[in-house]
Amino acid sequence: MGREKAAKEALNLLRGRLCDPTFVFKPLSDSPESNYSKLKFIISSSVTEACNNSILLLGPRGSGKIAVLELVLKDLFLEYPDMISVIRLSGLLHSDDNCAFKEIARQLCVEHDLLFSKMASFDDNSQFMIAMLRECGLAHKTVIFVLDEFDLFAQGKQRLLYSLLDAMQSITSQAVVIGVSCRLDADQLLEKRVRSRFSHRKLMFLPPSKEDLQRLLGHILSLPLDSTLPRDYAVEFNAKLQNMLADEKFKQTIYTYMDSDATVNHLLRFLFRAVSYMDLGSGFLALENFKTALPNIQRQPKLECITEYKSIHDTFQTSDYYARNVCLRAFEHLQQRELISFTDNRGHNQSVEFRPVKLLISSYELQKGLKSYRSCPVILLKLMDREA
Amino acid sequence: MESDTEQMRAVKEALHVSTAPSTVVCRENEQRRVLEFCKACVEQEKAGNLYICGCPGTGKSLSMEKAKHLLVDWAKEVGHQQPDVLSINCTSLAKTSDIFSKILGEAQPRKKVNGSTTSALQQLQNLYSQKPRSSAMKMMLIIADELDYLITKDRAVLHDLFLLTTLPFSRCILIGIANAIDLADRFLPRLQSLNCKPMVVTFRAYDKDQILTILQERLLALPYLVFQPQALELCARKVAAASGDMRKALCVCRSAIELLEAELRKSSRNFNLSTVEKALFEQQTTAADILRKQEIDVVRLDHMVVALSKTYRTPIVDTIQSLPQHQQIVLCSAAKLFHGGKKDTTVEELNRSYMDFCKSTLIPPVGSMELSTICRVLNDQGLLKVGQSRDDKSKRVTLRVDEADIAFALQGIRFFRKCFRQFCSKHIDS
Numbered sequence: 120m121g122r123e124k125a126a127k128e129a130l131n132l133l134r135g136r137l138c139d140p141t142f143v144f145k146p147l148s149d150s151p152e153s154n155y156s157k158l159k160f161i162i163s164s165s166v167t168e169a170c171n172n173s174i175l176l177l178g179p180r181g182s183g184k185i186a187v188l189e190l191v192l193k194d195l196f197l198e199y200p201d202m203i204s205v206i207r208l209s210g211l212l213h214s215d216d217n218c219a220f221k222e223i224a225r226q227l228c229v230e231h232d233l234l235f236s237k238m239a240s241f242d243d244n245s246q247f248m249i250a251m252l253r254e255c256g257l258a259h260k261t262v263i264f265v266l267d268e269f270d271l272f273a274q275g276k277q278r279l280l281y282s283l284l285d286a287m288q289s290i291t292s293q294a295v296v297i298g299v300s301c302r303l304d305a306d307q308l309l310e311k312r313v314r315s316r317f318s319h320r321k322l323m324f325l326p327p328s329k330e331d332l333q334r335l336l337g338h339i340l341s342l343p344l345d346s347t348l349p350r351d352y353a354v355e356f357n358a359k360l361q362n363m364l365a366d367e368k369f370k371q372t373i374y375t376y377m378d379s380d381a382t383v384n385h386l387l388r389f390l391f392r393a394v395s396y397m398d399l400g401s402g403f404l405a406l407e408n409f410k411t412a413l414p415n416i417q418r419q420p421k422l423e424c425i426t427e428y429k430s431i432h433d434t435f436q437t438s439d440y441y442a443r444n445v446c447l448r449a450f451e452h453l454q455q456r457e458l459i460s461f462t463d464n465r466g467h468n469q470s471v472e473f474r475p476v477k478l479l480i481s482s483y484e485l486q487k488g489l490k491s492y493r494s495c496p497v498i499l500l501k502l503m504d505r506e507a
Numbered sequence: 508m509e510s511d512t513e514q515m516r517a518v519k520e521a522l523h524v525s526t527a528p529s530t531v532v533c534r535e536n537e538q539r540r541v542l543e544f545c546k547a548c549v550e551q552e553k554a555g556n557l558y559i560c561g562c563p564g565t566g567k568s569l570s571m572e573k574a575k576h577l578l579v580d581w582a583k584e585v586g587h588q589q590p591d592v593l594s595i596n597c598t599s600l601a602k603t604s605d606i607f608s609k610i611l612g613e614a615q616p617r618k619k620v621n622g623s624t625t626s627a628l629q630q631l632q633n634l635y636s637q638k639p640r641s642s643a644m645k646m647m648l649i650i651a652d653e654l655d656y657l658i659t660k661d662r663a664v665l666h667d668l669f670l671l672t673t674l675p676f677s678r679c680i681l682i683g684i685a686n687a688i689d690l691a692d693r694f695l696p697r698l699q700s701l702n703c704k705p706m707v708v709t710f711r712a713y714d715k716d717q718i719l720t721i722l723q724e725r726l727l728a729l730p731y732l733v734f735q736p737q738a739l740e741l742c743a744r745k746v747a748a749a750s751g752d753m754r755k756a757l758c759v760c761r762s763a764i765e766l767l768e769a770e771l772r773k774s775s776r777n778f779n780l781s782t783v784e785k786a787l788f789e790q791q792t793t794a795a796d797i798l799r800k801q802e803i804d805v806v807r808l809d810h811m812v813v814a815l816s817k818t819y820r821t822p823i824v825d826t827i828q829s830l831p832q833h834q835q836i837v838l839c840s841a842a843k844l845f846h847g848g849k850k851d852t853t854v855e856e857l858n859r860s861y862m863d864f865c866k867s868t869l870i871p872p873v874g875s876m877e878l879s880t881i882c883r884v885l886n887d888q889g890l891l892k893v894g895q896s897r898d899d900k901s902k903r904v905t906l907r908v909d910e911a912d913i914a915f916a917l918q919g920i921r922f923f924r925k926c927f928r929q930f931c932s933k934h935i936d937s
Contacts (some may be wrong), residue, residue, distance in 0.1 A: 168516050168520070170519065170523050170525070171524075171525060179887065179888055180823065205781075222553070225775045230546065241601040242600075242605070270889075274600075276656070281598050287525065288524055301888055302888060302889040303888050303889050304823075312653070314563075315564045315755070319755070319817075320762075321817075323822050323826065325829040326829055333630040364812070378831050378832045379831060379833040379873050379877055380831060380834075380881070381831035
């Protein structure tokens with residue numbers, strides 16, 4: 120296989136992996152202390168011991184809560200076929216009690232091959248849910264309720280939460296309620312009655328540690344040796360990758376990127392871009408790919424307009440004369456792109472030239488933008504350095 | 508190992524909230540009062556109402572379940588007509604006035620529901636205002652749980668419900684259960700003028716001895732020792748000091764058992780890995796085994812301490828410590844802004860404070876777009892509260908966590924120490 124063809128295939132493989140959350144979160148789940156193992160233990164012990172349980176998964180958006188949950192559920196379905204059924208609700212869609220009960224009834228009907236009637240009233244639906252829970256309890260089947268955006272269910276009178284958690288207080292039902300939320304104080308939002316019935320189990324999804332990060336990068340970016348890719352290419356690719364991962368400069372790049380947002384999702388977006396810059400000729404990932412991806416993600420829209428700023432600056436500092444309307448136009452462009460704005464909101468009586476203006480981007484951003492603009496005149500750079 | 512897991516399972520079941528204990532301990536007084544009230548009503552064939560209040564997890568619903576059965580059994584024994592029992596949880600009502608249809612359905616089960624213009628409430632009022640045709644109409648015990656769900660703006664439903672018991676030929680013994688102590692005073696003032704304010708039975712929060720007794724009672728059925736006595740006592744003491752909520756105590760105990768299980772699993776993994784060959788030749792009960800059983804198979808004080816801290820400590824400090832650096836800087840600058848007693852600020856001021864911080868610590872700041880993303884992320888996590896506004900810069904920002912928590916979380920990090928040293932000195936001065 121030609122080098123370029125192999126590189127293309129490798130690129131597709133890597134990009135496919137980066138878009139698949141189940142692949143990404145597997146290595147983080149291997150240790151017994153990981154959230155995956157803890158969650159799996161709690162749910163499987165509820166299933167085997169036939170008791171009720173409730174748990175909250177908390178963490179910032181993009182830290183993998185739903186991904187890990189889906190991994191756990193998939194594995195449990197394999198281990199305990201026919202003993203689990205899953206009902207999924209979302210706080211965005213079902214925070215109204217009527218809607219929620221209807222949706223629960225509909226999903227239960229689908230699970231158990233019953234006919235769902237849209238005409239059923241609120242009362243009917245809640246009675247149905249309680250009856251089904253009892254039936255499932257007798258048949259030793261555990262019902263798992265997944266409540267996404269849990270904090271949105273805690274608005275209003277919290278009737279759904281109360282009914283669910285109250286149903287779990289009786290010995291006839293076998294249910295697990297899993298709440299997923301990005302609000303860390305989600306359990307403080309619960310009414311005291313509901314909170315008393317909630318079991319206070321919380322699993323925090325914290326950002327990965329530096330060692331975990333290294334392992335994750337290695338896992339995602341290493342090519343498999345037993346696929347359709349030529350073996351020696353894959354071996355060489357992986358060796359180069361390992362060298363790069365151990366390089367201090369690479370680590371610095373990654374850490375600065377993660378300094379503003381350390382969730383796994385954020386990292387994946389960056390990796391996707393970096394991987395796309397891979398040079399297909401050589402077929403290997405290099406440090407430059409990552410470095411190029413970095414500023415591109417961080418301030419893409421602003422860099423393109425730095426050219427305009429240049430024209431204004433020129434008219435003030437050098438003897439180059441630009442036509443006045445060119446300058447004004449450039450000024451307007453800058454204002455549209457929101458690089459500058461007028462400090463006063465008064466009317467447009469005064470001529471544009473005389474209104475005070477402030478710069479909206481920081482001097483640091485400007486500096487970085489100018490540096491990456493290839494055909495920037497030297498005089499501008501010197502000016503920036505002088506002012507900095 | 509087989510018997511170990513069986514033991515653990517039995518213990519966890521005994522401590523599960525849904526396992527109703529055979530006897531309800533520590534509520535004898537309250538239960539007696541309720542029962543006597545009900546018995547008097549049944550004997551005199553008079554209606555009455557009672558209000559039970561108490562914090563969550565104090566045994567109200569549990570005691571009422573027991574009282575229900577005891578009343579029915581007593582009536583059979585003594586020869587009175589057994590009362591009908593209707594238990595309603597008011598959260599399950601679609602409309603608050605549905606409670607009357609349910610009572611009507613119980614009072615006149617054979618009568619078909621007619622689509623007449625009279626509401627269920629009116630029918631009940633009619634029923635109880637006229638002398639009944641058959642003189643032997645049964646008493647009805649109505650237990651309305653979570654009574655405050657019936658509170659409407661005009662409080663009509665709640666009033667009408669209690670007023671049902673004042674009608675001349677009423678047969679209802681109404682028992683309302685809720686959390687608020689002063690529900691009767693606040694929402695049923697009219698009843699006082701009619702001289703039929705409900706009797707109030709308060710279920711106080713459990714104290715340490717009561718929690719301990721209840722836990723021991725549950726574990727009594729098991730023939731082996733599961734908890735070290737000090738561990739149980741610590742649990743009882745902490746839960747009593749916090750809320751006196753029995754469900755919490757049970758939860759903490761189960762959590763402690765799970766910690767013990769995890770420990771046993773880890774040690775058995777190590778044990779198996781290292782002594783696989785030995786086990787093939789030696790007898791099952793070696794000295795090591797016996798020692799293990801005696802010492803390890805009980806929940807110790809350290810298990811309980813961890814379980815308590817998991818339940819009671821908020822994850823806030825941990826979360827702040829694990830935030831990425833720029834998010835921590837934003838939180839820190841917000842804390843600084845609010846230090847002087849200010850209640851809220853705008854995104855723009857926060858931006859300025861953040862830039863100052865970065866300048867003073869020589870860290871390159873992120874752009875304004877990223878800053879607003881950081882504010883949004885912190886808002887999502889419940890650490891900041893960012894209001895709505897058309898203009899991004901003028902959104903109002905407030906802190907949702909305590910300054911002291913932020914200081915506590917970040918003071919260990921060298922980078923923030925200088926910032927908080929100023930904090931602490933300010934605190935001492937003010």
